[in-house]
Amino acid sequence: MRSIRISLIVTFIVFCAGLNGQIFVGGDFGFNSHTNKTKEMGTVTREYSDYSLSLAPEAGKFLSEKVAIGIALGFSVGGSHSVNANETTTKSSSFGINPFVRYYAWKSNKFSIYGEGRTGVEFSRSSRTTGPITDDDPDVTRLSVSIYPGLSYALTEKLELETSLRFLSAGYSYQISKEGTTKNNSSGFNAGAGLSNILSVNGLVIGAIYKF
Secondary structure, X not given: OHHHHHHHHHHHHHHHHOOOOEEEEEEEEEEEEEEEEEEEOOEEEEEEEEEEEEEEEEEEEEOOOOEEEEEEEXXXXXXXXXXXXXXXXXXXXXXXXXXXXXXXXEEEOOEEEEEEEEEEEEEEEEEEEEOOEEEEOOEEEEEEEEEEEEEEEEOOOOEEEEEEEOOOEEEEEEEEEEEXXXXXXXXXXXXXXXXXXXXXXXXXXXXXXXXX
């Protein structure tokens, strides 16, 4: 698929372009699990459990004081198991590649304001098993482009805290779902700006990068 090949080529170019400059790393890791049981007269009549595991390492290089480039990878697996009238098990997995470019528009002492643009491709699949029957959901490929501002604060010379300002953003996504000979395409555009939710937890995410 041409669009996927273009994204992978861009990823390779971004990686090769950063042969010189200061390296930094960051990323996320997460694991969640949940179990719920219902008993009647000491016998389990309903049971539900689920789990999810995600890993999103990120690495980049500063080409100058104002410009940085990098690549973020995304891995995730998840599933659930329920026992009610029927026993049902679901499984899902995804993998994504997201090259990015960051420009620091303003720096003063330890504070910085930057703009970041990302493009990427993500592949995901899932299945559902009920009794002896397993149904595979359509494989999904998602292409995306996003632009948003951010803030950073240098705790030390090597460690910086940073946050993306999600209340100011723009993005485009294109999704392809394929099952056998059936293909479904969908696309979407999003943009937002506002001042009413600057301090909301959902609009402000704090992370960190470490410089070598």
